[in-house]
Amino acid sequence: MARLGLAALPHLPEQVRPLVDPRALRVGVVHLGIGAFHRAHQAVFTEEAVAAAGGGWGICGVTQRSRGVIDQLRPQDGLYSVLVRGEETSLRVTGAVRDLLFAAEEGERLQSLLAAPTTRLVTLTVTEKGYRHDPATGRLRRSDPDVAADIAGGAPPRTVVGQLVRGLQARRAADAGPITLLSCDNLPSNGAVLRGLVLDFCAALADGDALAAWIAESVSFPSSMVDRIVPATTDADRAEAARLLGFTDHGTVVTEPFRQWVVEDRFAAGRPAWERAGVVLTADVAPYEAMKLRLLNGSHSTLAYLGALAGYAHVADAMADPGIAGVVAHLMADDVEPTLTVPDGFDVAAYQAELIERFHNPALRHRTVQIAMDGTQKLPQRLLGTIADRLAAGAEPRYACLGVAAWMRYVWTAQAEDGSPLPVDDPLADRLRRLTAGAATAREAVDALLTLEEVFGAELPGNGTFRELVTDSLEALTKGGVAAATRI
Structure with a gap:
């Protein structure tokens, strides 16, 4: 041809x-x-x-x-x-x-x-x-x-x-x-x-x-x-x-x-x-930008890490898991939406429903490990901004913190629950390996990874609520896997 x-x-x-x-x-x-x-x-x-x-x-x-x-x-x-x-x-x-x-x-x-x-x-x-x-x-x-x-x-x-x-x-x-x-x-x-x-x-x-x-x-x-x-x-x-x-x-x-x-x-x-x-x-992109980065990209990263850990190769496969799909829906509605300034006339609830429908599209075959790349560069704008805003409002952003914990589990173990290897493709991959090499428990892994100031900044790691929410989620992922951690 x-x-x-x-x-x-x-x-x-x-x-x-x-x-x-x-x-x-x-x-x-x-x-x-x-x-x-x-x-x-x-x-x-x-x-x-x-x-x-x-x-x-x-x-x-x-x-x-x-x-x-x-x-x-x-x-x-x-x-x-x-x-x-x-x-x-x-x-x-x-x-x-x-x-x-x-x-x-x-x-x-x-x-x-x-x-x-x-x-x-x-x-x-x-x-x-x-x-x-x-x-x-x-x-x-x-x-x-x-x-x-x-x-x-x-x-x-x-x-x-x-x-x-x-x-x-x-x-x-x-x-x-x-x-x-x-x-x-x-x-x-x-x-x-x-x-x-x-x-x-x-x-x-x-x-x-x-x-x-x-x-x-x-x-x-x-x-x-x-x-x-x-x-x-x-x-x-x-x-x-x-x-x-x-x-x-x-x-x-x-x-x-x-x-x-x-x-x-x-x-x-x-x-x-x-x-x-x-x-x-x-004249102002910021409201649209925040909605997309936090609703779409934050959810995409969360379901990619959870999905990859659970052994799902593609986004649509992960979204077919009721636990992961539930986390995505709650992340959008409970953690992200309260942080947004929605443009006049924009239906944010309809946007969330549309995102979930897009994630379910089986024709795309979007690989979870492709979305999982470069997590240290993505977390601040996709999840950490949401977390900081909810903590400042006195809330507990448990679903966004689960997303962070899923990333930590991914880079700490570099393998799915069935033992198959997962690629840690990240500009800080060598540092991630060194930081987590001696971690024997979830708490030790959290303590090690939160020292990455270029990712987490100086203030967030010192927030006790954030640290405990991430630690609890990582312990659940470690002891019971994705099924236990996503049980809502």
Whole structure:
């Protein structure tokens, strides 16, 4: 079977062709972190916006860690299919990605693109750990060897913040005009966080003050909230895409019908007409952001750790367990909802019901261990904020604390209840192993892990209620397993 590419377009069924002619779309967006999520989310919105209102908003996708996406998409002229799985399955080829770049091998080209007047927008989905910051403080980890190397002038820059700052330096020198840096990662106030990290980096440079002053005048950092579940693509998914296309597609991404994008409308150099594609443009992303991070992401992490420990490979399998499903529902309603400021007209109860329905979707096959990755980077915004707010209100957030305890059990034992190994894929994995190596009891494991100040901060570990709730939950998981710990 021939491979998808520009030459295949005339032979595709009309209903699956791109909404725009890819050959006529010039690059105006540089996207850092072109993984499956971006291709199923922002790239789809952007293509629909261009189809509705025009504009030179083609995307140059930058991969940070490997050539995998380059090898998938370059031979296909940047084209790939989006396979949407719900009650029915649909597929369409997307043509918004017009160029691809591997930062580790093409650092000079990346810097040139960031400095080009035609580049007016940089978007990011590099995951929480890609920011190389302490989640509890939001500050750049200057002790990180790669960050230190980038500050010292190592070429090409190894970190996302280093790449951005060196690109902004080149842009300022070229007098190439203003630009917007738009974070689309699951971080509270992600625009403000990115701005702070860029300025932290500038402060370490000899000419940092002048660069920071130019950034204040010429660069905007809007916040955003993104929501779409995008599991890892399987061989079966690629086979189904090939059947529907009549061509082999190595870049197929799989997703659900639901999608949401809320963006702070503060752009320094224009933007696609995303509102024509259903994006919510607002002056304040924070209420939407808190709802999504705490209701969806907090629940997702909790059920992923509980599910993986219980031996469930996929989210839908875990949600079929009445105990886990009950914890998710109570976490949302009892612990999270009281902490939220709900936008006018937004039905938060309906949103929770919709989330539970999405988690039950068996067609997605979203792996629990995939969601369990990078827990040290995710816990602060997904669960710890909820816990801190409920404790301050005099409540006992037992379900959110169970989520933390499930993470602790996962990283402490690195195995499911049946003895099968679980991968601890985390930037602090070595420290987690060292901290828990000598823990013989649940209480000792809690005491050890709560010393991670960059995760738990300085105040929360000293709260007796929090410590006891987490310890009680971890003891229940240790003695009776997930079934005992989720008995409501």
